[in-house]
Amino acid sequence: MAEPAGADRDPEAVSRFVEQFAAQLVEAGLPRMPARVFAALLSSDTGVLTSAELGERLKISPAAVSGAVRYLAQQHMVSREREPGSRRERYRVHGDQWYEALANRETVIRRWEDGLREGVASLGPGTPAGRRLAETLAFFEFVEKEVEAMMGRWRVHREERFGRG
Amino acid sequence: MAEPAGADRDPEAVSRFVEQFAAQLVEAGLPRMPARVFAALLSSDTGVLTSAELGERLKISPAAVSGAVRYLAQQHMVSREREPGSRRERYRVHGDQWYEALANRETVIRRWEDGLREGVASLGPGTPAGRRLAETLAFFEFVEKEVEAMMGRWRVHREERFGRG
DNA sequence: CGCTTCTTTCAGAAATTTGTGAAGACAGGG
DNA sequence: CCCTGTCTTCACAAATTTCTGAAAGAAGCG
Numbered sequence: 001m002a003e004p005a006g007a008d009r010d011p012e013a014v015s016r017f018v019e020q021f022a023a024q025l026v027e028a029g030l031p032r033m034p035a036r037v038f039a040a041l042l043s044s045d046t047g048v049l050t051s052a053e054l055g056e057r058l059k060i061s062p063a064a065v066s067g068a069v070r071y072l073a074q075q076h077m078v079s080r081e082r083e084p085g086s087r088r089e090r091y092r093v094h095g096d097q098w099y100e101a102l103a104n105r106e107t108v109i110r111r112w113e114d115g116l117r118e119g120v121a122s123l124g125p126g127t128p129a130g131r132r133l134a135e136t137l138a139f140f141e142f143v144e145k146e147v148e149a150m151m152g153r154w155r156v157h158r159e160e161r162f163g164r165g
Numbered sequence: 166m167a168e169p170a171g172a173d174r175d176p177e178a179v180s181r182f183v184e185q186f187a188a189q190l191v192e193a194g195l196p197r198m199p200a201r202v203f204a205a206l207l208s209s210d211t212g213v214l215t216s217a218e219l220g221e222r223l224k225i226s227p228a229a230v231s232g233a234v235r236y237l238a239q240q241h242m243v244s245r246e247r248e249p250g251s252r253r254e255r256y257r258v259h260g261d262q263w264y265e266a267l268a269n270r271e272t273v274i275r276r277w278e279d280g281l282r283e284g285v286a287s288l289g290p291g292t293p294a295g296r297r298l299a300e301t302l303a304f305f306e307f308v309e310k311e312v313e314a315m316m317g318r319w320r321v322h323r324e325e326r327f328g329r330g
Numbered sequence: 331c332g333c334t335t336c337t338t339t340c341a342g343a344a345a346t347t348t349g350t351g352a353a354g355a356c357a358g359g360g
Numbered sequence: 361c362c363c364t365g366t367c368t369t370c371a372c373a374a375a376t377t378t379c380t381g382a383a384a385g386a387a388g389c390g
């Protein structure tokens with residue numbers, strides 16, 4: 001029964017999961033290729049794969065891997081490591097950082113807030129519409145603070161439950 | 166100086182805001198038409214517009230309005246009301262409900278969780294990959310609980326600051 | 331210093347998504 | 361019971377996005 005450590009167990013099962021989970025990510029707004037690459041990394045044993053491995057498992061061209069990885073790195077969902085002494089690059093899911101990136105989306109929220117502030121100013125803070133926007137803005141500011149606190153609590157919770165990975 | 170209540174002040178300013186804020190929403194994953202319709206509602210004085218008004222302000226066809234509104238209603242970001250005694254339909258942003266819909270995304274999170282659970286099972290809970298997925302799953306479960314609590318706090322905070330709208 | 335291996339960039343083909351016009355459906359009002 | 365006004369659905373056209381193959385660009389290694 002034992003698990004031949006190092007090799008993925010049932011490649012088909014893995015693939016099924018990858019595709020299915022990637023589909024969810026797509027539905028949530030992620031572009032397809034990045035979603036697939038990400039899911040593949042997530043379900044790999046080490047959490048690290050090379051460009052070639054990704055291309056092979058997902059049956060996509062090097063170009064597609066390159067594009068997807070760039071996207072994911074920009075979103076801070078993976079990091080790229082240069083294997084010293086080799087031209088190979090390795091991409092890694094940061095075990096405990098990627099979901100912070102997902103959950104935060106700090107930059108995005110900031111831009112929303114900026115947009116809303118402008119809106120309040122230009123529609124007039126005293127108008128009904130202005131007031132509605134101001135309330136929305138307040139909500140995002142609130143969330144921003146809360147999420148930060150929540151992440152702190154998560155780290156504690158996580159450590160209790162999993163030990164620090 | 167006063168604000169001619171009822172009429173939007175500077176239609177151009179409103180439009181600028183609508184388009185700019187909609188663009189942010191698009192970037193965050195919302196389809197374009199729904200984003201524009203939503204922004205238009207958000208920046209209207211009453212928070213309620215008819216299909217015709219939307220089409221006129223955004224320069225889009227009735228078909229486009231129909232599609233966008235259906236999408237937004239499914240996401241619980243607007244609600245539709247039938248003006249009794251008229252065939253006109255009115256669409257409303259729920260002042261304080263839409264961001265709950267945004268923040269919750271409960272259904273989405275649930276599906277992610279389901280996907281992850283399957284993944285853990287099929288990759289094997291004892292494998293490194295399985296453990297990674299399990300941790301991710303734990304994270305989402307954690308977030309789900311936290312968000313609920315957060316929303317409670319928000320309602321309190323909101324009431325203090327704005328009175329119950 | 332040139333060879334080899336891997337990655338990135340670029341232009342185009344293919345597929346998907348998006349919005350329109352036109353026809354159909356539904357509901358009130360005469 | 362038909363007419364009118366409003367929303368929805370459908371099929372198609374247009375635009376955008378997405379992925380590939382090919383060529384150029386780095387970086388180690390002999």
